[in-house]
Amino acid sequence: MQLVFLAKAYSMKKIYWLFLAVFVYPTFAFSQEGEEPIVILISLDGFRYDYVERFQPENLGRFIAAGAAAESMMPSFPSKTFPNHYTIATGLKPEHHGLVDNSFYDPEKDQTYGIGKTEIVQDGSWYGGTPLWVLAEQNNMKAASYFFVGSEADVQGVRPSYYHPYDGRVSNLARVTEVFKWLELPKNERPRLITLYFSDMDDIGHRYGPSNDKQLKTTLQRLDHVLGALFEGLKSYELDINVIIVSDHGMMDVPMGHFLNLSELTKDIPARIVNNGALAHLYLEDSKDKAKVIRQLEKSDLPIHITDVDHKENYQNLMYKDRIGDILIIPDRYYYLAWETTLKHLDENAERLDTEVFGEHGFSPAYKDMHAIFYANGPAFKSGIEIETFQNIHVYPLICKILGLPIPGNIDGKLEVLEPILK
Numbered sequence: 001m002q003l004v005f006l007a008k009a010y011s012m013k014k015i016y017w018l019f020l021a022v023f024v025y026p027t028f029a030f031s032q033e034g035e036e037p038i039v040i041l042i043s044l045d046g047f048r049y050d051y052v053e054r055f056q057p058e059n060l061g062r063f064i065a066a067g068a069a070a071e072s073m074m075p076s077f078p079s080k081t082f083p084n085h086y087t088i089a090t091g092l093k094p095e096h097h098g099l100v101d102n103s104f105y106d107p108e109k110d111q112t113y114g115i116g117k118t119e120i121v122q123d124g125s126w127y128g129g130t131p132l133w134v135l136a137e138q139n140n141m142k143a144a145s146y147f148f149v150g151s152e153a154d155v156q157g158v159r160p161s162y163y164h165p166y167d168g169r170v171s172n173l174a175r176v177t178e179v180f181k182w183l184e185l186p187k188n189e190r191p192r193l194i195t196l197y198f199s200d201m202d203d204i205g206h207r208y209g210p211s212n213d214k215q216l217k218t219t220l221q222r223l224d225h226v227l228g229a230l231f232e233g234l235k236s237y238e239l240d241i242n243v244i245i246v247s248d249h250g251m252m253d254v255p256m257g258h259f260l261n262l263s264e265l266t267k268d269i270p271a272r273i274v275n276n277g278a279l280a281h282l283y284l285e286d287s288k289d290k291a292k293v294i295r296q297l298e299k300s301d302l303p304i305h306i307t308d309v310d311h312k313e314n315y316q317n318l319m320y321k322d323r324i325g326d327i328l329i330i331p332d333r334y335y336y337l338a339w340e341t342t343l344k345h346l347d348e349n350a351e352r353l354d355t356e357v358f359g360e361h362g363f364s365p366a367y368k369d370m371h372a373i374f375y376a377n378g379p380a381f382k383s384g385i386e387i388e389t390f391q392n393i394h395v396y397p398l399i400c401k402i403l404g405l406p407i408p409g410n411i412d413g414k415l416e417v418l419e420p421i422l423k
Helices: 002-009 012-024 051-055 058-065 081-090 132-138 172-183 200-208 213-234 287-298 340-348 392-403 415-421
Strands: 038-044 068-070 103-106 111-114 143-146 193-198 241-246 252-255 259-261 271-274 280-284 304-308 327-331 336-338 357-360 374-377 385-387
Touching (some): 038 081, 038 392, 051 058, 051 213, 058 213, 081 132, 081 392, 103 271, 132 193, 143 172, 172 193, 172 213, 200 213, 213 241, 280 287, 327 336, 336 340
Parallel strands (some): 038 193, 068 385, 143 193
Antiparallel strands (some): 103 111, 241 374, 271 280, 280 327, 304 327
């Protein structure tokens, strides 16, 4: 069915490559020198740092062996999808680029940002920094995105030359096919920066937790076939293509019995409460109530930590401090803040669930479970090199260097961190 779709959508030449990649001899080698470099940045959402070692995916394993890899990549806090994708895209920490969580309140706008609110997600005024695709377009370089946080918004009035509003129903092979179409464009229309996104490992990790080897391995094998199709297809282009594969965060097991009732915990507190899971933001109606509210929360015997944002050193003098809120509620490791409606739903459907452990992220990057991946392969990179864990803010200047883009002076990332993996 998928091959029929591809045949209709694209040339038989590429179908041939996809067939070989998926069914015959998956491999990784690609690239030609002498052309202007192209970077394909691929995000595998929720792909924990240890999955490759545990499950040995064939195509991804070959890609890594012939390129550069990090022991792990440390996400920014909170280790959520939107803040960390946009950190990778801008080289800025969340408190510096504005996406301080998947959901948060902006007092100045008097609106709540949420990943499911299409109109807000596409509004560039929520986004700080200069994403890679904006930097490229500002320097007369075309960019393309088949999904990446921020790429469908008009950041600084700019979007990629080619992009798609997020739609999780689009198949992975359809996304790969579009990359091939972009690479087939005439040189003056061809993007030199392409972003690509796959959610498979995040979806399965949330559903069963990161310790369910059977479910994770099956899902990773399917994803690995798609990556093999991409790698093999890229070999047919006489282009200087560099592929960087990252993830936004890892995943942690959370037993159902560790869900904490956030509704009960915050009952009668005069505040707007946004988000749950590994972090809840409290925006007080009156800042004078802060001490009283903190005392009330600290009386709880739940395994949580209460943070006064005004007393948190690394939150001082930040452009987006108001978006973080007045107080943060952070559960201990392996615990999860949940609204009463969620707890009721789980209780009512307990017999239908085939797991008692779920996966969650958002916790401190100090926990290795939260660590992500970084793999790179192409003519710009040394072969067979492994580096130590580094923070995800440093991917941005690396891509700028490869593409010859000017590195903004106000970013948190530093080129010298990843420059040693370049030839």
